[in-house]
Amino acid sequence: MSESDVDLAYYGDDLTGSTDAMEALALGGVRTALFLDPPSPEELTGRFADLEAVGVAGRSRSMSPAEMDERLPAVFERFAELDPSLVQYKVCSTFDSAPETGSIGHAIDVAQPVFESPFVPVVVGVPALERYVVFGNLFATVGDRTYRLDRHPTMSEHPTTPMTESDLGRHLRDQTDRDIDRFDLLALESGDADAEFAGLLETDPEIVVFDAVDGSHLQTVGRLVWERAAESTEGPVFAVGSSGLDYALTAHWSETDGTSRRDVPSGPDPVDQLxxxxxxxxxxxxxxxxxxxxxxxxxxxxxxxxxxxxxxxxxxxxxxxxxxxxxxxxxxxxxxxxxxxxxxxxxxxxxxxxxxxxxxxxxxxxxxxxxxxxxxxxxxxxxxxxxxxxxxxxxxxxxxxxxxxxxxxxxxxxxxxxxxxxxxxxxxxxxxxxxxxxxxxxxxxxxxxxxxxxxxx
Known part of the structure; x- marks a missing residue:
């Protein structure tokens, strides 16, 4: 991990999704705290002095683009003050969003003037949650069946953000005018993912959607994203991701001793009343x-x-x-x-x-x-x-x-x-x-x- 105190800062587009990211990081040994409001560098002292990742629980999944314009810049500017290597816009693993409600594409448009990220990785697949991205299309499992997202019995009928398109790139194109490409399974499993990725970046895509079906894919994605973030001299890389991005990063860090590897409590811990x-x-x-x-x-x-x-x-x-x-x-x-x-x-x-x-x-x-x-x-x-x-x-x-x-x-x-x-x-x-x-x-x-x-x- 980098030499800065905080290596990853993330904004969750809702509260439960924010705890999902915190869990993925904690299970990977990364000390993380989730704040309700963006902390200043001065607030990351005392009990929060040795944090490696900082999250902020937001509510942008229900915001209009105008509300995002009003509320998100201050969060992103505070993140820039923390000087992390990577900033994550944490989204749901079902990519809940629409042009007028919770627009992920618009969130990217708001963030880029702050971070000027050379490209925006989009990592949505989470095998641990039975969410998979194949050739840019998102699939989710219900019971013992896996559905393309636009056929998913719940998400295709969502009352606010119905998912009528499973191709994440096509879905994002309704929300932003930025150039979008993908890094798919064939590239991940080519035997030389580094060269494939370098070649893709030479075409200057503004947004890159990553496939992921299993843990090995996530580990490769985590390495490719983190190496670009750690090498950046122009500020943080800005990424969009479900907790799949956090699992990807911790999988890579665990192979390179990139975290303090804190132990996670296990086993039951009952109470009398809930x-x-x-x-x-x-x-x-x-x-x-x-x-x-x-x-x-x-x-x-x-x-x-x-x-x-x-x-x-x-x-x-x-x-x-x-x-x-x-x-x-x-x-x-x-x-x-x-x-x-x-x-x-x-x-x-x-x-x-x-x-x-x-x-x-x-x-x-x-x-x-x-x-x-x-x-x-x-x-x-x-x-x-x-x-x-x-x-x-x-x-x-x-x-x-x-x-x-x-x-x-x-x-x-x-x-x-x-x-x-x-x-x-x-x-x-x-x-x-x-x-x-x-x-x-x-x-x-x-x-x-x-x-x-x-x-x-």
Whole structure:
């Protein structure tokens, strides 16, 4: 790794995706902290003095291009002050984006005036999460079947950013005018990837999409990207990547003693009670909620979201849920508080219909969920929580005055258990799992309560 204190700085386009990157780095032995706001060099002291990677959890996946123009430059300029060798714009391994919402191409356009990267690597494949890129096309596995992304049963029907194109280059061309090329499996497996890559760069592509199907591909990609970043004398290389980029880098660093190789805790670490707050409507999370409620250790509490979005119903509904959660905890139960059970839950449309025109439904529900979680934790002794849903996580963590997260132990790929740093003494050191909607096994909430299993990593 380079001689600078921080070698990698990354901005996550949502909170759960940001913890996914932190996990990939931590499993590779890289000491990483994830901040809610960009840290200054002066803030990377004390408990954060020996960080090798710094993350910032953002919300740009839901931003318009105009919002990106307003918010992202300050983050990128702060990263430039940290002087890392590589800056990563962390995206989901399903490449969620559209020209008007969460545009990855526009994020590149915002970043390049700051970093002037000679090219922008795009590394999306994550074999550990069953995401694969083949000849520039993204595939994802559901159950025992692997789908091209535009045929994926969830992502092709996504309500905000439906993926109608699996070719990542073609998808990006709807979001940026920059020249795009790819480095595919044939080049990776040619026997002389270095020469192939050098030849590609001689054509001056502005963006390069990398294939990846297995760990050997990622290791080669990590080496090719890192060598260019480490050799750069003009500032950081700016890259776009899922956690596949982080796995790629750590695979390369592990072969070159490029990290301090910190040990990662393993084995179960159970607690008596877990508090779950779910704002996800994914089928996977719905199944996890059903299994948790069927478990005698968990009580389920449904949020009446139609009441939450009405001016005269928010406070009474919030108080009801807090009261029921406290009653369950006092009986020794774990608790799952949820806003929906699957994408076809009638409550979703009922809530949209009930909401006044001037109410942002997602913001109202997410903010109230944060208030409920804060109140229940303050009145109880629970010290481990799980939040399901990327947007929900973005609303809940500020309610706990959390300013940074550090990796604690593995639970399931992409959803680690973290330790929070908070300005509030009650929440400083609390254990938090921020779970993306589609991650984790069918009994994931019990896995969180148990503190993991020996099956992962």
């Amino acid at each position: 508090l779950v707050m779910s704002g996800s409507a994914s089928p996977e999370t719905a199944n996890q909620i059903s299994n948790a409620i069927a478990d005698e250790r968990f009580d389920g509490i449904r949020l009446d979201t139609s009441a939450l979005v009405r001016p005269d119903g928010t406070e009474s509904e919030r108080e009801r849920v807090i009261r029921e959660a406290m009653d369950a905890l006092e009986r020794g139960q774990s608790v799952v508080i949820y806003s929906a059970r699957g994408p076809d839950d009638p409550a979703i449309e009922e809530t949209r219909t009930a909401a006044p025109d001037d109410v942002d439904v997602g913001e109202r529900i997410g903010t109230t969920q944060g208030e409920i979680l804060e109140a229940v934790l303050r009145e109880s002794n629970v010290d481990r929580v799980c939040v399901a849903g990327g947007d929900t996580s973005g609303y809940v963590t500020p309610a706990l005055d959390v300013y940074a997260l550090e990796y604690h132990r593995p639970l399931a790929p992409g959803s680690p258990l973290c330790v929070a740093s908070s300005d509030d003494e009650r929440f400083d050191g609390i254990q938090v799992c921020l779970k993306g909607g589609q991650t984790g096994g069918e009994h994931f909430f019990e896995t969180v309560r148990r503190g993991g299993s020996d099956a992962w990593p």
